[in-house]
Amino acid sequence: MKKTLLATAIAGAAALAATSASAATVYNQDGTKLDIYGNVQLAYGYTDSLGSDASGSLDDNGSTFGAKGEHKINDDIVGYFKAEWEYDADEAKGSGNGLNDGDQAYVGAKGSFGDARIGSWDPLMDDWIQDPITNNEYFDLSDSGTALTAADDDSTLREGDKLQYMSPVMGGMQFAVGTNFNGEGSYSDDDEDGVRSGGDSGNISGSDQASFFAGAKYTVGGFSLAAVYDNLDQYEGNSVDGDDVGDQYGLTAQYTVDALRVAVKAERFAGEEDDTDVDFYGIGARYGYGMGDVYGAYQYVDAEDQSSYATNYGDDSFNEFNLGVTYNISSAMYTYVEYAQYDRAGDAGDGAAVGIYYGF
Structure with missing residues (x-):
């Protein structure tokens, strides 16, 4: 799910007010509340492609409509x-x-015991490890999820069919544990080849696969440190021979002072086969200048020779960076400009974008 500045701004009071349009409450009585919300996002992006000329297009950039209660x-x-x-x-x-393309949906309960939920939402690895570095409007740096997609293209498995418990914050500490479960009835095997119908990679029909993920976060003042592990076992059986796909590890530290946030990250996709690991070392910063944010990040990617990442992107090491700035037009509306460079063969993926966001 493409997230927006609305979810990640750390600017001062003026900038925060300019990006925090409220959802519309349609019912609030006797302890029950129902809100509706949404946004319209449009962007013109100009990107390079391997083996073809650079191209530009005006596209939707993740417009959503939702309800919560x-x-x-x-x-x-x-x-x-x-x-x-x-x-x-x-x-x-x-x-x-x-409105036929689901983004996220879940139900849960929260209280002094913590928060328990079931359904579909972004992975914990995204929220705690990757987003503090780059959670931008159009261009993000790559991460262990990119390496996972290179190894197994059915990345939607990571967001659905999840169960998670998150503890309350106790003395600055918080932890989360969960599973991503794909049952034997999730897929059909029309081709009788051990791969699910349609030829996509994913679970072998007739087998239950459940991942285990866990994370811990410590916060004191403006400093926080988070670590997350995901064994990706929902991908076990992603090929006919039933090999595991690998594991994810991540560690992120961030410090916020006034309108500035700086974060550093070390992340690994540990492939199951020899010489298939991919490491990501990044640093990012975001500063609220009063009428918006200015932000940027740099990352070094070290991919072992036999990894699908190195094969797909034409090298075994990359220097990635991106830059961006937003400008708040009103409390519900902002515009932005971004640029990204990924150091891949043929400048694939490099580009620039300008866009607009309106939220309600």
């Missing part, structure tokens, strides 16, 4: 839900692509 179960526990759908704002008329 909660109700009081007792004096300590609140039940809640969230459901969000994407649509193509650039081709809404006659495109047939209405």
Whole structure:
């Protein structure tokens, strides 16, 4: 899911007010509340492609419509839900692509015991490890999820069918544990080849696969340190011979002072086969200048020779960076410009973008 500045701004009060449009409350009575919200995101991006000329296009950039609600179960526990759908704002008329592309949906309960939920949402590795470095509008740096996609193209498995418990913050410490489960009835095997119908990689039909992921975060003042592990076992059986795909590890430290946030990251996709690991070492910063944010990040990627990452991107080491700036037009609307360079063969993926966001 492409996240926006609305979720990640750390600027001062003026900038925060300019990016925090409120959801519309449609019901709030007797301990039950229901909100609707959404956004329209459009961007013109110009990117290079390997083996072809650079091209530009005006596209939707993750426009969504959603509903969320909660109700009081007792004096300590609140039940809640969230459901969000994407649509193509650039081709809404006659495109047939209405609110039929689910983004995230989950139900849970929270209280002094912590927070427990089930459904579909972004991986913990994204939220705690990757997003503090780059969680931009159009261009992000690569990460262990990119390496996972290179090894197994069915990356949607990471977001759905999840169960997670997150503890309350205790003395600055917080932890989370969960699983991503794909049951034997999730896929069909029409081809009788051990690969799910349609020829996509994923689980072998007839086998239950459940991952285990866990993370811990410590926060004191403006400093926080987070570590996350995911064994990616929902991908076990992604090929006919049933090999595992690998594991993910991540460690991120960040420090926030006034309107400045600086974060550093070490992340690994540990491939199951020899010489298939990919390491990511990054640093990023974001500064709120009053009417928006200016941000940038640099990352060194070290991919072993036999990794799908090195094979797909034409080298075994990369120096990636991106830059961006936003400008708040109003409390619900902002525009931005971004540039990214990925150091890949043929300058693949390099580009620039300008876009606009309106949220309600």
